[in-house]
Amino acid sequence: MFSVLRPFLFNLDPETAHDFAVKSLKFNVLPSKMFEVEDEEMLNINLFGKNFPNPIGLAAGFDKSAEVYNSLLKLGFGFVEVGTVTPLKQYGNPKPRIFRLEEDQALINRLGFNNDGMEVIKDRIRSNGKKGILGVNIGPNKTTKNQKNDFCLGLSNFCDLADYITVNISSPNTEGLRDFHDQKKLTELITALNKIKKDKKTNIPLLLKISPDINNSHIPEISDIAIKNSISAIILTNTTNNHRDDLISALKKEEGGLSGNPLSQVSTNMIKKFSKELNGKIPIIGVGGVNSGKSAYEKITAGASLLQLYTSFVYRGPSAAKEIKKELIQILKEQGIKNIKEAIGKDV
Numbered sequence: 001m002f003s004v005l006r007p008f009l010f011n012l013d014p015e016t017a018h019d020f021a022v023k024s025l026k027f028n029v030l031p032s033k034m035f036e037v038e039d040e041e042m043l044n045i046n047l048f049g050k051n052f053p054n055p056i057g058l059a060a061g062f063d064k065s066a067e068v069y070n071s072l073l074k075l076g077f078g079f080v081e082v083g084t085v086t087p088l089k090q091y092g093n094p095k096p097r098i099f100r101l102e103e104d105q106a107l108i109n110r111l112g113f114n115n116d117g118m119e120v121i122k123d124r125i126r127s128n129g130k131k132g133i134l135g136v137n138i139g140p141n142k143t144t145k146n147q148k149n150d151f152c153l154g155l156s157n158f159c160d161l162a163d164y165i166t167v168n169i170s171s172p173n174t175e176g177l178r179d180f181h182d183q184k185k186l187t188e189l190i191t192a193l194n195k196i197k198k199d200k201k202t203n204i205p206l207l208l209k210i211s212p213d214i215n216n217s218h219i220p221e222i223s224d225i226a227i228k229n230s231i232s233a234i235i236l237t238n239t240t241n242n243h244r245d246d247l248i249s250a251l252k253k254e255e256g257g258l259s260g261n262p263l264s265q266v267s268t269n270m271i272k273k274f275s276k277e278l279n280g281k282i283p284i285i286g287v288g289g290v291n292s293g294k295s296a297y298e299k300i301t302a303g304a305s306l307l308q309l310y311t312s313f314v315y316r317g318p319s320a321a322k323e324i325k326k327e328l329i330q331i332l333k334e335q336g337i338k339n340i341k342e343a344i345g346k347d348v
C-alpha cells in the first residue's frame with residue numbers, strides 16, 4: 001500500500017506530506033494485529049518501571065501536538081514520544097522548513113517547535129486514553145524570558161498524564177537551548193525539575209535528550225550530573241548541525257538539524273562513549289538513523305536499551321516498526337540470543 005502511495009507523497013512538499021500522514025492516521029482503522037510480529041516476546045524489555053513490548057519507539061517531532069499517538073502505537077511501536085510541547089502554542093519558523101534529502105536517506109528540519117501548546121495538548125491526552133507507553137517531550141517557547149521556567153511548566157502539567165517526560169535541551173532550532181549542556185545550567189535545570197517532582201509527590205521518570213554536537217569533554221560532566229540527580233534515561237541523540245560534507249543531495253546546505261542515515265554512526269559513537277561513562281547506572285535510548293534490524297542491533301550492542309526513530313518512518317512508511325522488529329528478531333536468532341536484554345552493550 002505504501003509503495004503505491006509513496007510517489008504521490010514524495011511529490012508533495014515534505015511538511016504537506018507529513019500533515020497528510022497525520023490526517024490519515026486520525027482515521028487509522030487498521031487492526032494492531034497487522035503490525036505484530038512472530039516471537040515479539042523476544043523484544044520485551046522492562047525499564048524504569050515500565051514494560052515495553054518492544055524497544056522500537058517513535059521519536060519526538062512526528063506527533064508534536066499529540067494528535068495520533070494511539071494510531072502510531074497500533075503501527076507496532078513499543079512506545080511513542082509526543083512533542084516537543086511548549087507552554088504556549090507557537091507557529092515555528094517560516095516555511096519551507098523540512099527538506100527531504102532522498103539520495104542520503106536523510107531529512108533536514110528547522111521547524112522550531114511548532115505545536116498547539118500545553119493546554120490544548122493536555123486536554124487532548126486527557127480525552128484520548130493512551131493505549132501504550134506515552135512519553136511527553138518538553139521545551140521552551142521561542143520568545144520566553146525564562147527557558148528554565150518553561151521546562152518547569154512542562155513537567156508540572158504533564159507529570160500526571162505521561163509515562164515519562166523528556167527534557168529536550170538539544171534541538172538546534174531554538175536559540176540558547178543547547179546552552180543547557182553546560183554543567184552549571186544543566187544542574188540548575190534538573191535541580192528545579194526534581195524539586196517539582198518532590199513537591200508534587202510524583203515519581204515520573206525524567207529523561208534527558210542530548211545533542212550529537214557536544215564536545216567529548218561534556219560527556220563525563222553530563223553523565224555525572226545525570227547520575228547524581230537520578231535521571232531515568234539519556235536519549236542519544238537529537239539532530240546534528242554538522243556532518244554535511246559527505247552528503248550528496250543538493251539540499252545539503254539548508255540550515256537546520258540533519259537526521260537519518262548520515263546521523264546513524266555519529267549517534268552510535270555517542271552511545272558507546274556515554275555507555276562507558278555511565279557504566280550501566282543509567283539506561284540509554286538510542287536514536288539517529290535507525291532504519292533496519294542491523295542498525296537497531298548496532299545501537300543496542302553499543303549500549304542502548306531502547307531505540308527511537310523518525311526519518312526511517314518517512315522513508316519506509318507505516319510498516320517501518322514492524323519490518324525493523326522482524327529483522328531484529330532474525331538477527332537475535334542468528335546470534336543465539338533469547339531476549340534483547342542479553343545484547344545490550346555487548347560491544348562496549
Ligand SMILES: Cc1cc2nc3c(=O)[nH]c(=O)nc-3n(C[C@H](O)[C@H](O)[C@H](O)COP(=O)(O)O)c2cc1C
Pocket residue numbers: 059060061062064083084098107109111113137168171209237238239259260261263287288289290308309310311312
Ligand atoms: C521533522 C523533524 C522534527 C523533529 N522535531 C523534534 C522535536 O520537536 N523534538 C525533539 O526532541 N526532536 C525532534 N526531532 C528529532 C528526532 O526526534 C530524532 O532525535 C532525530 O530525527 C534522529 O532520529 P532519526 O534519524 O531516526 O530521524 C525531529 C526530527 C525531525 C526529522
